[in-house]
Amino acid sequence: CPECGATHRADHLVEDGTDIEEAESLGTERVAGIIAEHDITCPTCGTGLAGESVETFNLMFETSIGPGSSSRGYLRPETAQGMFVEFPRLAEYARNQLPFGVAQIGRGYRNEISPRRSLIRVREFTMAELEHFVDPESDAPPIEQVEDVSVPLYSAAAQDGDGVGGVTWTTIGEALADGTITSEWVAYYLGIAKRWYDRMGVDMDRFRYRQHLSGELSHYASDCWDAEAEIDGNWIEITGFADRGAYDLSKHDAHSEEDYSVFKAYDEPRTAERPSVDPDMSYLGPEFGGAAGDVADELAALAARDPSAFEDSEVTVEVDGERYAVPTDATGFAVREKTETGEHVTPHVIEPAFGIGRVLYTVLDHAYREDEIEGESRSYLALPDELAPTFVGVFPLMDKDGLGERAREIAADLREAGLAVTYDDSGNIGRRYRRQDEVGTPYCVTVDYESLEEGTVTVRERDSTEQQRVAIDELPARLAALRAGESFGG
Structure with missing residues (x-):
């Protein structure tokens, strides 16, 4: 910015100020033209940015290794390369048999120009990447396991504006048959991941798989799709699925003394x-x-x-x-x-890469709800039971007349049954319900005078606020059944 000196990512300014969703794939001249055409201003001070230069920027974090600055290095932008470098040892561990996969969870670093939006765009983040090494000639995924999974696809053709339209719901099998998805392995992981996103509570009305355009396709990828979630009106990439081919292993093989192939024996x-x-x-x-x-x-x-x-x-x-x-x-x-007994094969790599912070942010955003109970506003997290930090809250109606002691005994019994339990006797019962609603606790158990007399407690379900009386001696089994998926009304 010529006025305040702030530096911004030009593609983000374009995405925020126009209907263009993937400005990163545009050239610098085109981005500069859009900024001028739409009179885009500096988010910091409001000064117009028309005519200001747009330049490419290396997002890798540069650093110096050891004393002085003679040896230059970079913080890793992804965890993948470590797995590629160690491929010869990893292949040995897998007994040189394809296919095999290697997964890693770790930190990545990007020298972002303008970090923003909490966990969405940061300079240090956690990612989970899987490198699946396959023989492109003989290894095929068990596509029958996912061919009927329905997925929302935003293809490159639809983005190019050729009349195809926006997001299309189709099955994995149909998308492979009509050529929308070209890689069976990528299709397989799209289906597997879709089921996982469902389990995590991602709102499917605010979710899509977007195919990379040719201009943004990574140099190593033959086909690439992003899982994107809508947050605050913007589509955010949360996972990438790429067919990296043999690019990485071939490069390491060409520039090192290690063998980055796998020997494939013939039948005869x-x-x-x-x-x-x-x-x-x-x-x-x-x-x-x-x-x-x-x-x-x-x-x-x-x-x-x-x-x-x-x-x-x-x-x-x-x-x-x-x-x-x-x-x-x-x-x-x-x-x-x-006479040959086999051949050396350079494996192809299929890579699903999950941004943990972005997935977490999406789950929390999509789980957030607001409603009104008896004239009072309520906010709560509709988290899936398996994601909720606490599965059940246990409260005494009041901490006297033995109610507190009985409630603590019940809480201890539920913990012994393997349930995540929190105990709360502070404030009125309504406030305690609200506290648990806000952190996504699916069920609350209230111990009252009837509990002492009849041996039953009140179990309240978070989303509907419905309540049931359950015998104390049946409570652990009932809650375990709910955790396993049984309906609260069942």
């Missing part, structure tokens, strides 16, 4: 003609000195990669930036018959 040995070299080291040694061994290795790699390179009288390879010309006769190049 096969005979095939394979190009190979047998370099004449009596020529390479005197000619190239200490580089002779590396030249020989490069010749072998070139023969496997591009046999046609040996058709001329001379072959050129590159070692550490230096080019070496070798007479073809000295390479020992030939196509030889070879």
Whole structure:
């Protein structure tokens, strides 16, 4: 901003000031034009930003390693690369059998220009990523497990405005059949995740899977979908699902001395003609000195990669930036018959990546409710039972005449039954109900004089505020059944 000096993410300004949802995929000139066209102003001081430069910015956190600043490093923007670097050891742990998956929960760091909106856009965050390594030729997901799962898809075609429209509800099987989703593995995880979001209480009227446009598709991805949730009128990415292909492992393999492939054995040995070299080291040694061994290795790699390179009288390879010309006769190049028991396969990677903070924020936002009880406003969290921090609150109607002692005994019995219990005897009973409603406690148990006389308690359900009398000796089993999914009215 020319007035206050504040720095803002231009794509976010465009998204907040227009109907454009994915400005990140637009070029800098286009974003600058939209800012001028819509007279977008600085959120800090209100100064117009038309004509101000829009520049690309590296979101990776740069730092110095060790004393001084001679060694530059970066905080990881994702947990994935650590799993890729360790792939040879992970493959060994999996007995070199595909497919196998590796999951990690950890911190990531992004040097955000303008952090905002609580857990939505921060510089340090927790993510949960799964790298599923598969053989693209033979490994297929159990798609039958999710083919009937209904999902809200916002395809790239719909976003391009070709008349297809907005979000379309369809099944995973139908989306694969009509080509909307191109990767079976991505489709499988979209179906699995949809069921999980349902369990977490995400409002499906405020949820969608959005396909990346070609302009925003990551360099490593052949297909990518984001799970997005609507919060305060804005769509927020909470999870990414990408088919990363063999990009990452191929890059690590090319620039390290480790083997990033997996040996895949054939059912029976096969005979095939394979190009190979047998370099004449009596020529390479005197000619190239200490580089002779590396030249020989490069010749072998070139023969496997591009046999046609040996058709001329001379072959050129590159070692550490230096080019070496070798007479073809000295390479020992030939196509030889070879019996093979298997082949080395570079796995493809399927990656679901969950932003834990954003998922948590979505669950809380979608669970928030307001209503009116007997003329008094009430706010509560309609959390699923398995997510609620406390499953049941236990209250004495008042802390006298033995009610408090009996309530504490009941609370202890419920804890022994494996239930998460809170005990509260402070304030009137209505205030205690409200406190538990606000933190999402599904059920409250009230111990009153009838409890002492008849051996029953009142059980109140959070969302409906309905109440039932339950025998104290049946209470643990009744609450356990409710936690297992039994209806409160059942």
